[in-house]
Amino acid sequence: MVNCVLCSEEGGTLIWRGDDCRVVLVDDPDLPGFCRVIWNRHVAEMTQLSYGERDLLMHLVFAVEGAVRAVMRPNKINLAALGNQVPHIHWHVIPRFEDDAFFPGSAWSNRLRDTPDAILKIRRQQALELPQAIRAAIATLS
Template sequence: MSQNDCPLCRRDAAEDVIWHNDRVRIILVAHDLHPGYTRVIWADHVAEMTQLQASARNEIMNAVWLVEAMQRKVLRPHKVNLAEFGNMVPHVHWHVIPRWEADPLFPEAIWASAPGRAPQAIQAWHEEKSRIDALLPVYREALHGALAAIR
């Protein structure tokens, strides 16, 4: 995949960018089942972490860890999943996904098929998701401020 074909090289106008500099962009992913899902994207078209210089690896990982810390502090998930695949888009990027025991796929990966849930469990998730959705603006602001303070 060339830079011209790479969806992560081209900034989508619809992206919800929380923060960026010349090397890293952090976006809030619009995902109905996974509020707070955040992606940390390295700016250059590089497929593997080991292709980055050590300082670049440190920079992107520090951003990933800061995203996780802000998710834990503000959104208070039960667990945070970190993933770096690049199978579909060979461009270094990290998925930082807060998870709650009530979410429709927990404990499975977010890409798994949803297990069956009782109506009470579905209702509990809707209530939890409403609470989380109300915190997303606070999360965005806290994350933006934390990133701006260290750069």
């Protein structure tokens, strides 16, 4: 689709690509480990997918969530599929920590604090393990 950022760009650093979906790591300095699962073809709503496509997408979202939980060890994982600003199906998989900049609000809330640099450095280092962990989790789906 014309002017769709997820049709013209990866949407982050590519971790895995299949025929229908891709998984990317988002470069968010406040939320290391933030991933997206993106449907490759331009589709705006989940109900525009077949039941099999929906199953595939959600299996990928859950595989990514499990890998992010195992690697990042967050207090909580946020899963979100909004599409208000980018009406192209994509799921956000966001590790959340009680000391992150926005907790307990959403990742798009106003900043409540600055996470200490030393903690962010550790989390960024952990996030380097995500590509391998996510690919391994996805490999178990087939």
